[in-house]
Amino acid sequence: MRFDQARLDALRAAVDAGTFEGAARELSVTPSAISQRIRSLETETGRVLVQRSKPVRPTASGEVLLRLARQVDALGRDADAALGRERAPGDGDGDDGDAALPRLEPLSLAVNADSLATWLLPALQPLAGDIAFEMQRADESRTTELLRQGAVMAAITTDPAPVQGCSSVALGAMxxxxxxxxxxxxxxxxxxxxxxxxxxxxxxxxxxxxxxxxxxxxxxxxxxxxxxxxxxxxxxxxxxxxxxxxxxxxxxxxxxxxxxxxxxxxxxxxxxxxxxxxxxxxLLHWQQWQLHTAALARTAEAVRVAASRALRR
The missing domain is CATH 3.40.190.10 (Periplasmic binding protein-like II)
Incomplete structure (x- = not known):
């Protein structure tokens, strides 16, 4: 089954924003259009994909498509970067003549508080000029749940068993x-x-x-x-x-x-x-989506190298 990209974008934006109105602002459409696209996706799959609550939450079936939507979005951004299609903030407005500024690639991570407070930030510091990190703090025993939900692309976790669609690598022990x-x-x-x-x-x-x-x-x-x-x-x-x-x-x-x-x-x-x-x-493990983007690959390598120096083997 091939899914319409606009519908996947509507699902992702609704979950990220928490409301159809917030998703509509992000995608420059009406809330009605967001609702129609998600409903069309639900009709296409035969599944309820979101709980229409505040905030909007994905169902178990919605998590599967949310993960797909984020992966397609990440691959698209990676292709844009490879083609040199970096856009400045407000690109397309034509209201200033400034040269396009480099665009940071967003990357979402689930991390435990103790790693964040000790060895992780120094590991990611050299990448901060190229990658915009969104770090969601969670207990190391619960970070894989954010992966499973499609909320993040990678996680530091105590769970060695890879989430479906992810790989798992041992980092060492705190x-x-x-x-x-x-x-x-x-x-x-x-x-x-x-x-x-x-x-x-x-x-x-x-x-x-x-x-x-x-x-x-x-x-x-x-x-x-x-x-x-x-x-x-x-x-x-x-x-x-x-x-x-x-x-x-x-x-x-x-x-x-x-x-x-x-x-x-x-x-x-x-x-x-x-x-x-x-x-x-x-014992900590690094789990990430099984897809290749430059940002994800660089982050994984930086985490692996830093962990080998900071954590016990």
Missing amino acids: RYRPMASPEFVDRWLSSGGARRGGTGAQRLEGLTAAPVVVFDRSDDLQYRYLRFRGVEASSPPCHFVPSSADFVEAVRRGFGWGMVPELQVRDDDSLVALDPSHRVDV
């Missing part, structure tokens, strides 16, 4: 350790028992009541450590801090203990390890 400020350990963990060699019973007693810093409600690292130590995960109070840098800062300021990435606290003596022998290695 290492986490349970850490806290010395003052927090002194106050909560049995008079400093964890830091100064207190007994296992003392440390266990302290962990039952000591506050925990958690990134968000999908962050399971702290709870996994508590279960490993035989502590009921629901016992201690939690502070939720949904920012990677602020998470570490909250641990430094004594809000609670937390599983901190080694990459964020190297040569940092403001934190101490609660359990020096305990570590958690979170």
Whole structure:
């Protein structure tokens, strides 16, 4: 089945904008035209493709065609670049005589917060003059869902099994350790028992009541450590801090203990390890669409090289 490009564009624009009105503004047509094109696509496929809510959301069938629409759009932009058809903002207006400016190729990524806060931005910095990155932050266990929905072209994820239509490459592991400020350990963990060699019973007693810093409600690292130590995960109070840098800062300021990435606290003596022998290695993978564009290929190579230097093998 061959799909009409204008209909695919209407589907993509409606999901991106969240409304038919926003899609109409992007494509310079009426909201009625957007609605008619999507309905025609639904008639053509025999499937409901979007939930007509605010924001507009794709159905499972709509996700398949949304992914196709984004892939066709990406390939078209890549062909334009190869042919030297770079357009300046406002191209076609004829209202100024300025030479055409280079156009950055858009590329959407789903990334986990800790990679974003440590090694990923330096990896992508050399490409920022050519590629306009749209980064959607999500837990590393959930980024593949954005790939599956067609919302992004690539993702850093813990899932090694490739999403349909994607490839998967192992990047390495981010290492986490349970850490806290010395003052927090002194106050909560049995008079400093964890830091100064207190007994296992003392440390266990302290962990039952000591506050925990958690990134968000999908962050399971702290709870996994508590279960490993035989502590009921629901016992201690939690502070939720949904920012990677602020998470570490909250641990430094004594809000609670937390599983901190080694990459964020190297040569940092403001934190101490609660359990020096305990570590958690979170294996990361790079998944991307199985299509070739220059922007996607360059990004994948930059991520692979940076990960080989920053992550554990």
